[in-house]
Amino acid sequence: MARVLTVGAAQLGPIQKAESRTSVVNRMLALVEAANDKGCDLIVFTELSLTTFFPRWYMEDQAEVDQWFEAEMPGPDTQALFDTTRQYQMAFHLGYAELIEEEGELHRYNTAILVDRDGQIAGKYRKVHLPGHDEFDTERDFQHLEKRYFEVGNLGFPVWRFLDGIFGMCICNDRRWPETYRVMGLQGVEMVVLGYNTPSTNSQSDEAPHVRAFHNLISMQAGAYQNSTWVVGVAKAGCEDGHDLMGGSAIIAPTGEVVAQCRTLDDELIVADCDLDATKFGKETIFDFARHRRIEHYGLITERTGVELPPE
Numbered sequence: 267m268a269r270v271l272t273v274g275a276a277q278l279g280p281i282q283k284a285e286s287r288t289s290v291v292n293r294m295l296a297l298v299e300a301a302n303d304k305g306c307d308l309i310v311f312t313e314l315s316l317t318t319f320f321p322r323w324y325m326e327d328q329a330e331v332d333q334w335f336e337a338e339m340p341g342p343d344t345q346a347l348f349d350t351t352r353q354y355q356m357a358f359h360l361g362y363a364e365l366i367e368e369e370g371e372l373h374r375y376n377t378a379i380l381v382d383r384d385g386q387i388a389g390k391y392r393k394v395h396l397p398g399h400d401e402f403d404t405e406r407d408f409q410h411l412e413k414r415y416f417e418v419g420n421l422g423f424p425v426w427r428f429l430d431g432i433f434g435m436c437i438c439n440d441r442r443w444p445e446t447y448r449v450m451g452l453q454g455v456e457m458v459v460l461g462y463n464t465p466s467t468n469s470q471s472d473e474a475p476h477v478r479a480f481h482n483l484i485s486m487q488a489g490a491y492q493n494s495t496w497v498v499g500v501a502k503a504g505c506e507d508g509h510d511l512m513g514g515s516a517i518i519a520p521t522g523e524v525v526a527q528c529r530t531l532d533d534e535l536i537v538a539d540c541d542l543d544a545t546k547f548g549k550e551t552i553f554d555f556a557r558h559r560r561i562e563h564y565g566l567i568t569e570r571t572g573v574e575l576p577p578e
């Protein structure tokens with residue numbers, strides 16, 4: 267039996283600070299049209315899809331910060347996305363900055379949602395691994411202030427029954443941490459969808475760009491292979507107000523093979539037929555956790571970095 271989904275990875279090119287959400291959503295709707303023309307069941311958008319990557323800017327005024335957040339989902343700017351995808355019976359993934367009042371307090375998260383074919387939000391994830399720093403760092407070539415603007419995600423790494431499969435999400439830096447995929451792998455995940463906004467250069471070193479592209483793929487390919495799951499990683503790419511973001515959006519099979527990859531730094535749709543049953547072989551052989559994984563024999567697993575070595 268095959269459970270084949272036609273999946274579109276909808277990379278976005280740069281979004282300038284001055285670009286309106288309406289303009290961005292119109293670009294996204296063009297990608298939805300292209301995805302519909304190719305028969306996509308699902309379209310995956312990127313991290314912080316609706317705005318420029320604003321954590322690169324140091325801001326002190328909360329109202330200035332909050333202009334980058336969505337207080338409603340769907341809201342006036344995003345309703346067209348929900349309406350059009352529902353019309354096409356196409357599910358979608360969307361990353362955005364979430365402003366929400368919970369128990370009388372305002373909270374701000376780097377968030378992603380899964381929306382089903384009928385336009386209903388089926389799952390929500392909030393970014394756990396927030397890279398960067400929370401105060402202006404004079405040592406860096408550019409700022410990365412996610413720790414300043416977002417709270418750490420408080421939803422864990424859940425999975426959902428979605429599109430006749432088991433789906434999970436993560437966001438950007440999460441994809442670099444093996445725990446991210448394993449927590450979902452232990453729940454039987456069959457497709458992990460994620461967005462990323464990754465600077466092409468390292469603000470703290472002269473790391474060559476090809477190394478960054480290598481780390482991007484190896485992180486996602488390893489996560490896919492070691493948990494026998496599809497991984498769809500979608501970039502916001504290109505030059506935003508003078509700051510370059512890498513592309514490389516990819517659809518990765520449970521074997522770890524890249525089956526499709528974007529070639530530009532612009533709005534670009536790549537499509538692949540993803541058989542969710544292709545995850546079974548790995549889960550039932552090499553990565554059959556029940557038969558082969560021996561956590562009780564792994565020795566001390568500390569929550570701290572590193573382990574106290576026994577005295578000489």
Ligand code: ING
Nearest residue numbers: 397438439440442462463464465
């Ligand atoms: N961006 C980058 C990412 O994890 C980064 C930040 C790049 C951290 C390279 C470490 C190394 O892809 C976001 N938004 O997390």
